[in-house]
Amino acid sequence: MNEDIHSISLLIVMVWPLLLAIPAVRSRLPWPGHLAIMPAAVRVILPGDSSFELSWLFFGTEFAIDGEVRWILAMTVAVWLLAATAAKSSKSDPTYDRTTTFFLLTLAGNVGVVLATDLVGFFSFSTLMGYSFYGLMIHGGNAEVQRAGRLYLIFLIVADLVLFEALLLAASTTEDLRYKVVRQAMVGTSSTQFYLWMALVGFVFKAGIWPAQLWLSSAFKSVPFSRALLLGGVPVSMGLLGMVRWLPFGEHAFYVFGMVIQMIGVASILYGALRFFTNATMKMLPAWSIITVTGFFMATLGTGLVYPALWSQYEYLTHPFIASLGIFLAALTFTIGRLQDTRPHPAFASRKVEDLSLWVGKWIGAIRRSSKDRLFGLQSLWRGSWLKVKEQPQRILDWGKPAVLVGGWSAAITMFVLLGLMLAWLAR
Amino acid sequence: MGTVITKIPWGVLLILLPLMGGMACFLWPRIAKILGLVLTFVGVLSVVGLGWQIMSNGVYHHAVGGWGAPLGINLYADGLSLLMLAITALVGFGISVYSSGYFERQHSTRFWPLWLLVLAALNALFLSNDIFNLYVTLEVMGLAAVALAALTGSRDALSGAMRYLLANLLGSLSYLFGVALLYHGFGSVDITTLAVQVKGSPTTWAALGLIGAGLVLKTALFPLHFWLPPAHASAPAPVSALLSALVVKASFYILLRLWLEIFGPLGGDVDTLFGVLGAVAVLWGSLQALRQTRLKLLVAYSTVAQIGYLFLAFPLAMSAGVMAWNAAVYLALSHALAKAAMFLATGNMLRFGGHDRIADLDRVVQRLPLTATAFALAGVSIMGLPPSGGFIGKWLLLEVALAQGQWGLVVIIVLGGLLAAGYVFKVLGQAFTQAAVMHESRAVPASMEWAALLLAFGAILLGFLATPVLSLVGIGSPFGAHEVMP
């Protein structure tokens, strides 16, 4: 009985935001954002682990909450409550309805990602989350926001395609796609390396980790803080979570792979710190701190992959770490946003750490100046040859137009005859 | 209650009701719209009834005239036919709702009778178990589709329809020749009888060549796709949706059915050829779609690419029959929903802005939010992103390809998805921005927006229903009969 209640409560946690996302359902409800996260909040507080299975969804999938997941879910609840509070739009706002829909869809996707227990569930909900977040991000935004949104979208699509490949590799190796099974199954097969790299690239893109931080920083720069505070809790934390879930930690030592991740981590820390000190406006502070912190995380992950024993020892820390990262960033963004709103002082907004930036700026300026002329010449040369190369595929593609294809119809029907002959010949 | 439902001959009603409806619409044009809407809705109910019947009694048989094969004609419906009928009914209802707002009075009186007759022909086709009867249904469908494609009477529409008609007639004659050879070689036109009788002989090979080429031409597989983009792009929006979503699938269904029952075991290397052509179609169609500057042509070329995916199942089915065919069916179903939604959404944008130049789409997202959502959701399914029907189809296909180590196909499938993402976002990107030239806008009825949106939702919803749909298609094991183990 108790089991059932727990399962049902988990189902409500996931379905409730989706239901509210339908405008007709929530039209009479006040505070839909807060309301939508309530079941999740209650579930975080309720003790006990539980799970429920949906055999008809996809190829049968399961959602569950346990000690680790509880951390992440708690973070999600906190971040979304903050975001719902920060979102100031009211029903009189003409874009209110659509914004709220995107908001709730992203929320639903986020909760699904947290609760999923297998790769397919994780992937599907993270897709829902990612694309709805895109909608939420750009909605009603200016040209700069639109550009940031497009950047995010490009990274998102590439990441999804790559992760999809990884998912397929996993699926072709094992029938059962639950994390634990996949971790064991993906070690020592012919496609292990493929899988690792795909998953790594996918999540690096999704989480905006260096060197794919481009979309993250431009999003922080342009998106209003009430939505930017979700960046840490939604795409970044879920990307890190994905890495923890998908990569085979603690099973086997991957030296090269682990080293690469460590290096990414170190580079990320350096990059984040440098930007933090050279060029930081208040608004961009969360962006650079996020890159630094994820760098630490990556360095840890790399170490875990090189020394599996170490990982097993400290594994229990990863989920609290991700959770605190999400909450910390959301709170930071929220606070800065509020400060900026209440004290719109120009100097405050563009405060820079002057001395360091001068020092680095001089060096960069010198390098630029010295290489500029040479680069320009190279560039024009390259442009010219590229244009020539570009014409070739154009010609091939034009071949399909009947005007170029000699006699259009005639050739097409001749091909029809040839196809018939070939079919009969091959059937022999 | 249950027994009443299982006793009503739903399959026959699916054919006769739209047939009578078409004639009634012709006789009394005034009530055409109401009649069309009611009858397509009854069609949905009838498919539900048929589904109930099939689930409780197994496959559906109906010996027309009481003679039975081989003398008479048998109607037959298993899981595969049922799903095709269901998707026809759903998309058909969507198209009807859309059309009730779309057509002006003059075109309305012409559209409805032809549309209902196409629907009758489609249902008859999916229910038929007789290759000559299939020829007649193909002709009813083909001629009515051509007439619908030419409905606007513009220069493009007329030349597109003319190409379409000639291609259709050529395909039909080639198919009929194949039927003649099969009949004279094996003494029957009943598919089930032929499945037992047919042996590998020159007759069979020639029949495969003729029937295969004819149906491939009608299905518009590369390189015989030349007629599709002009015809689909110049027709009125609901007709484009009908042609791309359903009519093309009908000839593919026949090819699939005949391959499964008759030619598959004797087909030799034909499946490889189909696979290669399918792969080229995926790439070629996507690339051409990317290059288009007009929205309707872009969507039409996307159909060329998506048809390619269906044919990728042929080489894979050699050793993983059921899985590969499931993938093809899933792709066909989700493409039907998504492409119908896409064409309908395109029709909305065209009506709204008076043009379909992609570069000049003027803030469609803000001004037609439902339509933009419909296009985006349909795009998600076409790209094969989760959670959507297209995702499940591609997923199944990729899984089979990976299991067999067909890396080439894997690359094609993923690349096709990437290119699809390219052309869908090419449209959506422009939909957000303000165009350089402002256009006079014209109101779009709510029914047209909702029809597109609900069909797109259907395509997404299909992504959640993999298990029930795949268990439905297994009824009567259409793919199980000739499974060849490696």
Place this chain on the structure above:
Amino acid sequence: MSTVFLYALVGVVLFSLGLYALIVHAHLLRKILAINVMGSGVFLVLVALAKRTGEDTPDPVPHAMVITGIVVAVSATALALTLMLKLTAETGNAELPEDSRE
């Protein structure tokens, strides 16, 4: 007996002749003629081979099929001719425009 195959062969050649004309001719009226000749070829094969019963009466099923086919052919011809006339009125030329895409 062999007249059966004689006529069937004539049917095959007619089908191919029609196909050839369909390929090489640009004028739509000729394409329609070509399709009709192809149809006659198929019908001839169907009916000629029906005479192989070894009795006086041939197999009636292909005969019925051919009657159906003839009616279908005349329907298609009528539709094609109307389309051709409309197209000619629009373009001033009874041929398919080489590139109708733009």
Place this chain on the structure above:
Amino acid sequence: MLQWALDALLGLGLLWLAWCALMSPNLLKAIVLFVAFGLLMALAWVRLDAPDIALAEAAIGAGLTGALLLAALARLRFAYADEETVGSPAQEEAKVRFPQWLPAVPLLLVVAGLGYVVLSLPPYATGLSTEVTANLESSGVSNPVTAVLLNFRGYDTLLELVVLLVALLGVWSLDGLALGRETAPGPVLDTLSRFLTPVFILVAAYLLWVGAHAPGGAFQAGSVLGAAGVLLLLAGWRFRAGLTELPLRLVLVAGPGAFVIVALVTMLMEGQLLEYSPEQASILILFLETTATFSIGATLAALFFGGRPQDDKEHT
């Protein structure tokens, strides 16, 4: 031997006429040759013991198709007087660029392949003729072709009537160019039509009646009726305004409509679509054939007429 020579000559004649019709530089000549080809086909059908098809071919294949083609050519010329055979020089050039011998190569392969296949078929095969003969008793008619058309495979025939209707709907929805009134009938045509129309109607009635046990039937009768209609149309006769609306449309759908209704009724009574009880079979078939004859005749004549009669009136 004489038979053989006759068949060979007929076959060669068919091929020669087809070639001339397809390759003649003059369109009018091509159409006339095509009609001649159709008549020769009718002869071939007789030689192949298919008198039913011979009748249908003579009336529909050669007669009506020929009339349709000639009418289309006349309208083409009426619209574009200078249009003789091919289009503008640019088009001519485009055509020449595709080498004409190129498709001939695969087509020769097609002929060889299909020829081989046809010859490889067994010399004796009964097909379904034994089944047809065995069930002819209970089919309600004694002409096996009619039995197949209206009973054993009646469903095909139902759909085939729908094809005719669809073609007409298509022609009407295209706003086909209606036959102009300006073609004043000559006195000969006028007299001929007055004289021939009753004859045609009698012939149609005879063919319809005889179809039950001898060559003939709905399609042959319908096409003769259609021919009478064509003749009347050519002579300048037009539908009376009151009849072009619902009454005309009722006649046009009578055939398929009656078929569908019979299909439904038989299904309710016997359980299967178009399952006639043996006692009622002959009367049902006669009923279906009669309605089909009127429909076919009216549809063929309407197809020939082209446009929707009184089209302008309907939209006001």
